[in-house]
Amino acid sequence: MSPKTRTVRVELGDRSYPIRLGSGTLPDVGAAIARATAAKRVALVTVPAVGRRYAGKVVRSLAAAGVKALRIDVPDGDATKNLRQLGRLYDGFLDAGLDRGSAVVALGGGMVGDLAGFAASTFLRGISIVQIPTTVLAMVDASIGGKVAVNLPQGKNLVGAFHQPRLVWIDVETLGSLPRRERAAGFAEVVKAGALWDASLFDRIERDAEALMDLEPRLLLPTLERACAVKAEIVSRDEREDGLRMLLNLGHTLGHAVEKLSRYRGILHGEAVAIGLVYAGQRSEELGLAEPGTARRLELLLQRFGLPTELPEFSRKAYLDALRVDKKSRNARIRYIVLRRIGQTEAVDLTPAEILPTTRSGASGKGSRGKKGRSRAGKGSGRR
DSSP states (O other): OOTTOEEEEEOOGGGOEEEEEESSOGGGHHHHHHHHHOOSEEEEEEOHHHIIIIIHHHHHHHHHTTOEEEEEEOOSSGGGOSHHHHHHHHHHHHHTTOOTTOEEEEEESHHHHHHHHHHHHHGGGOOEEEEEEOSHHIIIIITSSOEEEEEETTEEEEEEEEOOOSEEEEEGGGGGGSOHHHHHHHHHHHHHHHHHHOHHHHHHHHHHHHHHHTTOHHHHHHHHHHHHHHHHHHHHHOTTOSSGGGGGGTTHHHHHHHHHHTTTOSSOHHHHHHHHHHHHHHHHHHTTOSOTTHHHHHHHHHHHTTOOOSOOSOOHHHHHHHHHTOTTEETTEEEEEEEEETTEEEEEEEOHHHHSOTTOOGGGSOOOOOOOOOOOOOOOOOOO
16 A cells, blocks of 8 residues: 555444545555455446546556456436436446445445445445545545435435445545535535534634645645544444434535525535535524634635535525425424534534524525635634
């Protein structure tokens, strides 16, 4: 393994696995997949744009390791995460001759990882999955922790499973071809990691936001490594989201509602999360839970990445209807993640109407992509 490769481990007993981070390491992934899975045949699931750039390297690397790969392309976009595409993947797996000793390799962003991962979790009652994320969002969030799912018309990720990967392989060189808008959307999840768990990481992002957007190598790898480590630490302590792992939903409750109401078009997942993060900060302050200025600090940092920070203009009723089918709801209440301060969060039980009360005018306000502005300096404290 290259001496420049960094490793973060997700510790889950006999299902533990490494997250390998490096630059220019895609040609080495085949041997790593062979060691991690012992598979002789894999299905490589990707989207056309990613496949054109990187699938050849992965297939050649697998062939050199004695592994035969069949590439299966799925359409890009979160709307692809549906039961119809899932059925098409099953057909592709059968055509590829996959058996219980085979593996699925997901090459792409979070949508590919979710769809391919759920297909792997259910095909032949479960075969191995390897994640090769090619977006910031997938690198620090979607590829780690084993949550895989597809959407239903009624809501996001309503059909899913926990299916841990055997390996997560991150080559940051793949980010060079990522459009800036998608790059920025991914950094919403990096900001989330600092906001919910690690104030020093949040400070680092405040200091280096523009350089990170430009993929400055000296700063990028350690920042992504720390964001991965935050999620790995939480997943290692609470794999099945019985308590602590719920904190990772910071910004996602309202973010998922925004995606659903947008019909998964015109807004990226990370953009919706950015809106949800700022709203969570604002609502936490209104509830008397967060330190004053917490929401503003989040807003200014996210705007430096060019991310939206205001709720799109949907009716309050539409938002409430979307919140009522949130997968975190229990007995008409939602485990909503609030901030105490940057670096410290907790879950509280709220009804949809308490999350979005009538006194909030944001549900009728207009969304925006946000103007870039300089964040205030300030050091958060606390951690959970």
